Amino acid sequence: MIFKFRVILDSKEDIFRDIEVLDSQSFEAFHEGIYKAFGFNGQEMASFFISDNDWEQGDEISQMDMGVPNSYIMNKTSIEELADDIGDKFIYVYDLLNYWTFFVELIEIRNDHNLSKNYPKVITSVGQMLTKAPEKNFTSTSIEDNFDLDDELDDDFSSFENIDDFNL
Secondary structure (H helix, E strand, O other): OEEEEEEEEOOOOOOEEEEEEEOOOEHHHHHHHHHHHOOOOOOOOEEEEEEOOOOOEEEEEEOOOOOOOOOEEHHHOEHHHHOOOOOOEEEEEEOOOOOEEEEEEEEEEEOOOOOOOOOOEEEEEEOOOOOOOOOOOOOOOOOOOOOOOOOHHHHHHOOOOOHHHOOO
């Protein structure tokens, strides 16, 4: 089967690629298709993350085996192992220093008897790729600030201003 994914750069600009991949191909092959589609050289580390409908980051599909039991590794994990329904989502991060971030969604599944084509392949390309990774704001609206700067424990030290004031 052929899976078509929409891969959207996390930026203010509309930049995305629709990429077809065979369901039996590995996430490593998909990674190669993505970095080529966006003009990267493939020399940087990358990871996929399983995501939910709110684009929350879940389990990692890493490029290398980190020795973590029950983890996913790109070259050992096929697309069909983790994606089987339209709407399945992943987050793809390329270059862990610059943090190019992409939202990846399965938008079409079809049987195609013409499997002689090379996959992955770009079907649609929209927007000019940026030369610099968009800045990230790593704040969360789902975590409440539970820190009280006027903590009761601070009262015990209110008269202690200097180490020289401490009598041994």
